[in-house]
Amino acid sequence: MRLPVLALLAALPATLAQAETGVWSLIAESGGCEVSFLPEAVDDGIFFVDRGEADCGPDVGKITGYAMNEEGAVVVFYSTLDGVDLVGNVSRDRDGVFTGKLRSGAVLRLEHKSGPMGITDPMTGLLTGEDAAPVDPADPDPDGEAEADAPLAAMPAGDCLAYAGRAGTCADQADLGPPDGGQLQLLTRMNLRDQGTTSGSSVIGRAEAGACMAITFCSEDEQGRLWCGVQTDAGQGYLLKQDAETVYALNSCR
Numbered sequence: 001m002r003l004p005v006l007a008l009l010a011a012l013p014a015t016l017a018q019a020e021t022g023v024w025s026l027i028a029e030s031g032g033c034e035v036s037f038l039p040e041a042v043d044d045g046i047f048f049v050d051r052g053e054a055d056c057g058p059d060v061g062k063i064t065g066y067a068m069n070e071e072g073a074v075v076v077f078y079s080t081l082d083g084v085d086l087v088g089n090v091s092r093d094r095d096g097v098f099t100g101k102l103r104s105g106a107v108l109r110l111e112h113k114s115g116p117m118g119i120t121d122p123m124t125g126l127l128t129g130e131d132a133a134p135v136d137p138a139d140p141d142p143d144g145e146a147e148a149d150a151p152l153a154a155m156p157a158g159d160c161l162a163y164a165g166r167a168g169t170c171a172d173q174a175d176l177g178p179p180d181g182g183q184l185q186l187l188t189r190m191n192l193r194d195q196g197t198t199s200g201s202s203v204i205g206r207a208e209a210g211a212c213m214a215i216t217f218c219s220e221d222e223q224g225r226l227w228c229g230v231q232t233d234a235g236q237g238y239l240l241k242q243d244a245e246t247v248y249a250l251n252s253c254r
Contacts, residue, residue, distance in 0.1 A: 031057015
């Protein structure tokens with residue numbers, strides 16, 4: 001399936017980058033800008049923060065990825081421009097506002113333009129954090145399940161790869177690796193890149209969840225993630241097929 005509007009998508013990144021939860025303001029003392037949270041993986045368990053073409057300042061301007069923790073109540077921010085570096089994190093308070101700190105200790109604030117709301121967790125597809133109950137200071141861990149060293153990003157259950165948006169379910173063996181039939185079907189919105197890697201590549205467009213696409217070949221990048229080349233009206237593009245945790249596309253169109 002060709003994407004005739006690919007050139008238009010590439011020309012309007014700020015408008016089309018809006019995820020299901022829309023546009024957020026991410027603000028630090030050193031600067032800030034409007035961002036959108038997209039379910040495209042940029043590293044293991046880390047997903048894409050789209051800042052468009054804005055100059056967001058020296059701190060927020062480093063942020064390219066995010067991960068959810070504590071059922072969406074905590075958002076952890078990373079830079080994936082040169083390796084993976086922790087930039088900072090914010091926590092959702094009882095009023096629904098996310099506040100926290102950069103790694104440097106400076107204040108970081110995240111708020112939605114239309115008021116308090118949660119963020120869609122790319123691992124589950126669910127809007128998380130909205131109904132999180134305030135912590136009782138007298139009993140901060142009523143179930144006795146808190147872990148001192150909880151991971152920053154959610155992981156699929158067991159030793160299997162999970163489908164994007166279906167945490168806790170193991171992907172079928174038939175959907176692992178490159179497709180045999182030369183087609184794949186996306187489970188989530190994905191960026192099309194000009195190279196089969198996130199290091200040094202550029203986004204040239206986007207393909208929506210459910211799109212059935214013909215592939216030319218698939219190959220692994222330096223981190224072992226599987227990328228597939230697809231032919232579009234704008235030329236060759238590359239989609240992330242799967243990484244060490246998640247399968248982002250089925251190996252057949254249904």
